[in-house]
Amino acid sequence: MxxxxxxxxxxxxxxxxxxGYPAYTRSPEEQYVQMLLTNTMNQTFYADQHELxxxxxxLHQSMAAGNPVFMAKALVYARSEGFMRLQPLFGxxxxxxxxxxLFSQVFQQVVRIPSDLSDFLTILNGLGRGEGGRAVKRQVKLFLAGVSEYWALKYNGRGRGYSLGDAIATAHxxxxxxxxxxLFRYLRGQEANLALLPQVEAMEKLKTAATEEEQLAWIxxxxxxxxxxxxVIKPTLAVWNSILYQMPTFALLRHLNALQRAGVLEDKRNLDYVSGTSDGSAGPAQSPDSAVPLRDSLPSGRAAGAAGCLAGSGGPHVR
Known part of the structure; x- marks a missing residue:
């Protein structure tokens, strides 16, 4: 033999x-990492959303009871290395x-942008936890302390779950x-001194600008x-030209038709920039910094490796 x-x-x-075919079982830790990195809770061929x-x-409850330290490390790993959002927030x-x-140690590493916070609070409420208690409020307060004017403009849309204003009302x-x-008063929809918030003030002025010149001035x-x-506005050719060179690569891809219709790409300099063929300076099509990592779903072998790494000395530091 x-x-x-x-x-x-x-x-x-x-x-x-x-x-119904024979299969092998995985360790609880490997099953957990695999679920975090591959399960988006969208309907699949074998299981619907409710079953998933x-x-x-x-799995979340089992890991929280059996190995919470590993769970905390795995949540950070799935969010930062696996580029997943919903499952780590659920966990x-x-x-x-x-x-x-442990929750307090890893919160800021899992909840990284305002939409993460919105989904986390939505999940918490769906689990019947209400506002979550003192530990949750403490972390939400710390997160809100770092909110910028840009985040206020981009992420405070209402009607899509918890807004930043709702989070402020929750955590006080x-x-x-x-x-x-x-800034907090503005996010809550209350009267605020916009002179202290120049970017917010410019956006509010842009909404009511009557001419293209005013729009360009406030931008x-x-x-x-x-x-x-x-x-907030329908960009004209001049407005597109003013914001073209700050647009990320994928934003340019999404707006190519709009740029073409507006006549932006008729300017050879703009066309060369978008296509990455401008002389000397790399446009977004060439720039290595513009590359966005694709989601890594980790095949089963890599899930096992990740589980082993997290179970050992590797992975994020959690005491």
Whole structure:
């Protein structure tokens, strides 16, 4: 008998898959990492959303009870290395109840942008946790302390779950200075001193600008990013020209038809920039800094490797 036969001959399938065929079981940690990195809770061929949600809830609860330290590390890994959002946020909501201390250590590494905070609070409410308790409010306050004018303009849309204004009403953060007080009041829809918030003031003025010259002046004065400009006005050729060179690569791709219709690409300089053929300076099509990492769904082998790394000394530091 060969060495391989001796080594692997005793391995036998321990379970069955969705089609009833023999399959092998994974360790709880490997199952958990695989779920975090591949389960987006969209309907699949083998399972619908409700089944996936139930399975995810069971795994989150099981890991929170059995190995919460590993769970905390895995949530950070899935958010920062796996580029996943919903499952890590779901797990974070579960962890906030089971281990508030670990939750506090990893919150800022999992909730990274305002839309993360919105989804986290939505999940928390859906789990029947209400506002989540003191540990949650403390972390939400810390997050809100770092909100910028840009975030206020981009992420405070209402009617899409929790807005930043809703989060402020939930956590009741204390402003550090008059500028932050004005920002919080603006986010809550209250009267605020916009003179302390030049970018916000420029955006509000842009909304009511009567002429193209006024629009361009407020875009320049507030250094307004393309995402906020295109959200409040219909850009003219001159406006497109003023924001073209600050647009990220994927934004350019999404707006190519609009740029073409507006006549922006009839200017050879603009066309060369968009196509990345401008002399000397690399446009977005060439710039290595413009590359956005694709989501890594981690095949099963890599899920096992990630689980092993997180279980050992690797991965994010969690005490």
């Amino acid at each position: 060969s060495f391989a036969s001796k080594l692997f001959g005793s391995l036998r399938p321990a379970t069955v898959n969705k089609d 949600l139930d399975n995810a809830a069971e 974070l909501a579960v962890l906030s109840s089971a281990r508030p201390d 953060p204390k402003p550090e200075d008059l500028k932050q007080q004005a 320049e004065a507030g250094k307004l990013p393309y995402a906020t400009v295109t959200g």
